[in-house]
Amino acid sequence: MSTPAVPDLEDPGLYINRELSWLEFNRRVLEExxxxxxxxLERLKFLAIFSSNLDEFFMVRVGGLQQxxxxxxxxxxxxxxxxxxxxxRRVAETVRELVAAQxxxxxxxxxxxxxxxxxxxxxxxxxxxxxxxALSELFHQHVNGSIxxxxxxxxxxxxxxxxxxxxxxxxxxxxxxxxxxxxxxxVPALPHPRLVPLPTGDPRTAAFVPFExxxxxxxxxxxxxxxxxxxxxxxxTRDSEFEVDDDxxxxxxxxxxxxxxxxxxxxxxxxxxxxxxxxVEHFLLEQLGLLPEDVYRVPGLIDLTALFDAxxxxxxxxxxxxxxxxxxxxxxxxxxxVWAAIxxxxxxxxxxxxxxxxxxxxxxAAADDERVVAIKQTxxxxxxxxxxxxALQRAAENNKQVTAVVELKARLDEERNIRRAKxxxxxxxxxxxxxxxxxxxxxxxxxxxxxxxEDGVTRKYIxxxxxxxxxxxxxxxxxxxxxxxxxxxxxxxxxxFNQLTGYVATASYKKLVVAPARLQPFMLEKIExxxxxxxxxTRGRIVAKVNGLLEPMVVKALYRASQAxxxxxxxxxxxxxxxxxxxxxxxxxxxxxxxxxxxxxSRVFYFENAGTPEVYVGSADWMDRNLSRRxxxxxxxxxxxxxxxxxxxxLTLGLADTAKxxxxxxxxxxxxxxxxEGEPALRSQQRLIELTAVAAGRxxxxxxxxxxxxxxxxxxxxxxxxxxxxS
Numbered sequence: 001m002s003t004p005a006v007p008d009l010e011d012p013g014l015y016i017n018r019e020l021s022w023l024e025f026n027r028r029v030l031e032e033x034x035x036x037x038x039x040x041l042e043r044l045k046f047l048a049i050f051s052s053n054l055d056e057f058f059m060v061r062v063g064g065l066q067q068x069x070x071x072x073x074x075x076x077x078x079x080x081x082x083x084x085x086x087x088x089r090r091v092a093e094t095v096r097e098l099v100a101a102q103x104x105x106x107x108x109x110x111x112x113x114x115x116x117x118x119x120x121x122x123x124x125x126x127x128x129x130x131x132x133x134a135l136s137e138l139f140h141q142h143v144n145g146s147i148x149x150x151x152x153x154x155x156x157x158x159x160x161x162x163x164x165x166x167x168x169x170x171x172x173x174x175x176x177x178x179x180x181x182x183x184x185x186x187v188p189a190l191p192h193p194r195l196v197p198l199p200t201g202d203p204r205t206a207a208f209v210p211f212e213x214x215x216x217x218x219x220x221x222x223x224x225x226x227x228x229x230x231x232x233x234x235x236x237t238r239d240s241e242f243e244v245d246d247d248x249x250x251x252x253x254x255x256x257x258x259x260x261x262x263x264x265x266x267x268x269x270x271x272x273x274x275x276x277x278x279x280v281e282h283f284l285l286e287q288l289g290l291l292p293e294d295v296y297r298v299p300g301l302i303d304l305t306a307l308f309d310a311x312x313x314x315x316x317x318x319x320x321x322x323x324x325x326x327x328x329x330x331x332x333x334x335x336x337x338v339w340a341a342i343x344x345x346x347x348x349x350x351x352x353x354x355x356x357x358x359x360x361x362x363x364x365a366a367a368d369d370e371r372v373v374a375i376k377q378t379x380x381x382x383x384x385x386x387x388x389x390x391a392l393q394r395a396a397e398n399n400k401q402v403t404a405v406v407e408l409k410a411r412l413d414e415e416r417n418i419r420r421a422k423x424x425x426x427x428x429x430x431x432x433x434x435x436x437x438x439x440x441x442x443x444x445x446x447x448x449x450x451x452x453x454e455d456g457v458t459r460k461y462i463x464x465x466x467x468x469x470x471x472x473x474x475x476x477x478x479x480x481x482x483x484x485x486x487x488x489x490x491x492x493x494x495x496x497f498n499q500l501t502g503y504v505a506t507a508s509y510k511k512l513v514v515a516p517a518r519l520q521p522f523m524l525e526k527i528e529x530x531x532x533x534x535x536x537x538t539r540g541r542i543v544a545k546v547n548g549l550l551e552p553m554v555v556k557a558l559y560r561a562s563q564a565x566x567x568x569x570x571x572x573x574x575x576x577x578x579x580x581x582x583x584x585x586x587x588x589x590x591x592x593x594x595x596x597x598x599x600x601x602s603r604v605f606y607f608e609n610a611g612t613p614e615v616y617v618g619s620a621d622w623m624d625r626n627l628s629r630r631x632x633x634x635x636x637x638x639x640x641x642x643x644x645x646x647x648x649x650x651l652t653l654g655l656a657d658t659a660k661x662x663x664x665x666x667x668x669x670x671x672x673x674x675x676x677e678g679e680p681a682l683r684s685q686q687r688l689i690e691l692t693a694v695a696a697g698r699x700x701x702x703x704x705x706x707x708x709x710x711x712x713x714x715x716x717x718x719x720x721x722x723x724x725x726x727s
Contacts, residue, residue: 007563007584009556014579014586015079016668018550019061019087021575023094024670026053028595028662030098034105040113041311041319042597047110048307050102054095055164055237055305058269062091063239066268079552079577092293103299106307114310117319118205121195121301121310124213131198132217135209138196139218143188147215149222151183158287159184163238163265166194166302168212169280170219171229182283185222185231187212195309206313210301232276233302234284238265267294274299321597324689326355326475327696338365339451342461347483348642350649351467352598353692356474359447359481362463363388366449367395373458374401374450376497379420380443383472389420393427403430405500407442432501435631440516442500443626444619444633445469445481448493460490464512464635466602466617477601478685480617480646482635486511489635500631515632519620520553522634523627526607526614527557531564533610540566541608543651547601548575549591549622562588571654572664573600581666591664592673594657596685604650605634615643649688659683 007014032038033046068084076082082090111121120126127135149170150159161167166187171180187194188211195208212233219228267288272281274297281295317323329349335341338361349358364387366372375395382388396402406421408414421431434442445465452458467479492512499507499514507514513522530540542561549555549572558568558578568589570578580589594600605616618634620626637643654661659681662670675681 007582009559009585012079012081014559014582015552015555015577016579017076017080017082017087017090018078018575018577019057019065019091020094020668021577022057022061023091023098024668025574025593025595026050026057027098028593028670029053030102030105031662032595033102034109039319039321040110040117041119041313041316042321043105043110044114044307045311047102047106048305048311050098051304051307054099058237059163059240059265062088063241063265063268065091066239066266067241078550079555096296099296099298102304106304107300114319117316118202119310119313119316119319120205120207122198122207122209122213124209124216127198127209131207131209134199135196135214135217139214139221142192143214144218144221147185147188147222149183149185151181152287153181161236161267161288162186163240164235164303165189166212166233166235168215168231168233169276169284170223170231171280172223173227173229175225175227180229180279182280183223185215187215187233193309194303194306197313203315206310206316208310210306212302232273232280234273234276235271235302236267236288237269237271239268240265270295271298271302272296273302324352326352327692329354329358330695332358332361338362339369339453339459339461342483342485343453343459346486346639346642348637348645349481349483350645350688350692351474351479351481352476353478353688356471358483359463359465359469359474360387360391360471362449362461362483363391363447366451366461367391367398367400369451371453372400372449372451374403374448376403376405376446376448376493377469378405378407378442378444378446378500379417379469380407380441380445381417381468381473382420382470384416386420386469387471388469389424392424392429396424396428401430402428403432403497403501405432405434405442405497408433409441430501434500441630443630444496444514446493446496446633448490448497459485460487460493461485462489462493464489464493464618464633466619473599477599480602480604480650482617482637482642496633511635513616513618513634515620515626515630516628519632519634520551520627523554523605523622524557526605527554527561529609530566530607531557531561533608534561534564534566538610539608540564541606542566542568543570543604543606543655544568544622545571545600545602545604545650545654546621547573547603550575550577551622551624551627552577554622554627558589559585562586569651569655571600571651576664578664579666579668580664586666592655592657592661593664593670594654594661594684596660596683598685600654602650603634604646606647606651613643613647615646617646649691653682653684653687656682657684660685 029046029050033043065084065088074083076084152158168185170183170185173180192211194211196211196214198207198209200207216231267290270284270288270290272295331341331347332338341347366375377392392402392404404424406417408417425431434440445467447463449461451461462484463481465479465481467477488510492509495507495509496514498504513519527542530542534540549570555577562568563585566588570591571594572591573593576591578589578591580586580591603618603621607614615637616634617637618632620632620634626632637646658673658675660683661673663673664670
């Protein structure tokens with residue numbers, strides 16, 4: 001009898017392609033827009049998010065693939081090894097399918113349903129005389145003169161089109177001439193909304209018209225005397241992926257130059273109204289140097305990120321998710337100061353269920369406290385009017401030693417971070433841009449405050465987190481943060497900032513696990529330990545919650561763990577290279593993705609460790625860039641009650657979700673997870689809202705306390721253990 005062949009873990013068929021996996025993630029976003037159980041205006045928001053995601057995908061991922069094709073790179077870089085040209089073909093095929101479904105959802109489902117509720121997006125033919133007069137007043141008072149019609153002929157070169165801007169192409173003829181001429185007209189952006197609100201005279205209704213319709217209605221004013229044909233909207237997307245040379249002398253100057261170059265990036269996509277004639281498409285392709293396969297015909301409004309304007313309409317509470325106010329963190333609310341609260345014990349915060357205010361208070365208190373002598377802070381992305389940035393400026397003006405590590409290379413956020421860095425510098429903050437190795441982005445989320453306390457002891461207060469220092473996104477992203485003043489964590493934080501701002505030949509951390517030097521081998525060691533334990537007869541168990549999982553060595557380690565019998569559960573919101581359910585390779589791996597009201601963003605790693613569970617959280621995903629090409633921090637949760645809280649709130653609830661979870665199949669597609677027959681669906685985010693409200697005294701415990709199944713420590717076996725109330 002022959003011995004079964006050992007599966008080759010290098011087999012490309014065991015790995016899901018990154019780009020196609022990302023498109024499946026965006027399909028799950030689209031499914032939220034298609035879901036009739038989601039409130040109408042929230043469905044509209046998901047359509048807008050789908051378009052915003054797709055824009056970034058083209059600017060970064062598709063642009064990068066096209067660069068590889070032009071450079072003649074034949075082999076794909078992922079474990080799947082699909083050539084770049086074949087990836088582009090599959091991407092185009094999938095995008096066309098998804099965009100068709102997106103517009104069908106809008107046209108056939110959402111717009112009629114919204115009209116019934118009093119919200120309309122009008123066609124030009126639907127405008128009343130009153131609305132036409134209002135738009136005429138808008139055009140003549142605020143638009144005419146500020147826009148520039150651009151002809152194209154021997155004396156007028158074709159204009160440089162802005163990335164993602166909306167344009168009209170206007171075919172026309174001179175009087176008595178049969179020669180068709182083309183002119184372009186850019187639809188103005190800010191301060192004008194893309195969807196112009198119309199007067200309705202009734203607060204229970206709302207109406208909008210696209211701004212390009214305002215221009216269409218007034219083309220005779222812009223091209224007087226010309227014979228005008230129907231104009232068509234179009235939009236160009238440019239490649240926005242770039243690298244900064246390692247040997248630049250001034251990173252700020254190099255980034256500013258790169259941002260300027262991005263505006264002239266290669267055109268990679270042309271979106272054009274579906275009914276535009278072939279002559280118009282041919283003209284645009286010729287001027288832009290694009291190929292027919294780069295054209296995406298759009299059966300409706302170009303650029304559905306415009307739907308954010310309609311989602312923001314005042315009123316219509318019944319068409320939205322119920323409003324939610326994050327609860328106060330009890331440890332801080334009951335303490336005389338943030339310092340007293342952190343000295344009392346380590347404090348875990350779970351956003352957006354709990355308020356982000358303690359994080360802001362932490363930095364603001366440090367800025368104003370006379371006993372604070374130094375503040376050190378990493379900044380990757382934050383909001384434009386950040387109270388944290390303002391507090392750092394104030395602290396410097398108060399003669400404290402303030403250091404900010406600002407990541408200038410945060411993708412598509414470079415301009416804002418350059419402005420932020422300059423503003424901090426003008427206030428006296430010492431601003432650095434990360435390690436001397438310019439290839440490494442500083443992605444970790446760390447704050448360090450040095451304070452001479454009332455007892456005469458100089459203590460270091462630390463905040464470590466999975467998410468950015470951004471109060472706005474903290475209301476919509478799920479993230480974890482830890483406040484501590486434990487000496488070993490403090491020593492590690494000091495070493496980390498010394499490594500970021502100075503020169504450190506060797507760095508030996510006691511608690512923090514820091515990439516790029518240590519994080520990848522650390523994760524592999526933990527996975528391999530669970531594999532050995534399982535082979536030695538002690539049950540192995542791994543649960544991870546990440547935003548992406550692509551790193552080939554991690555994938556192989558997980559496959560080997562599964563082959564040994566280790567139960568592996570992964571909650572992965574976005575791209576995932578693992579192909580679960582493959583016989584002999586990954587039968588013991590389950591992957592789910594949760595797309596819901598809040599963006600799942602926290603990263604958590606659970607290892608059974610022979611009955612002494614370990615939980616780590618941090619800023620890093622299981623991606624090669626996070627483990628090898630960034631400065632990342634992952635840290636242990638050592639206090640048993642905090643560790644159990646993360647197991648309960650993040651992992652157990654996520655794995656039990658039967659409302660918003662989708663399970664990854666071996667073929668790379670996802671299917672919705674459904675509740676067992678006769679059981680109600682469990683929506684993990686809604687349950688967390690309820691449980692946090694219980695802890696805050698907003699709701700009685702009876703409302704929220706129901707059994708959960710499949711906790712990490714149960715090895716995936718159903719249990720009827722009631723979930724503990726959050727501490």
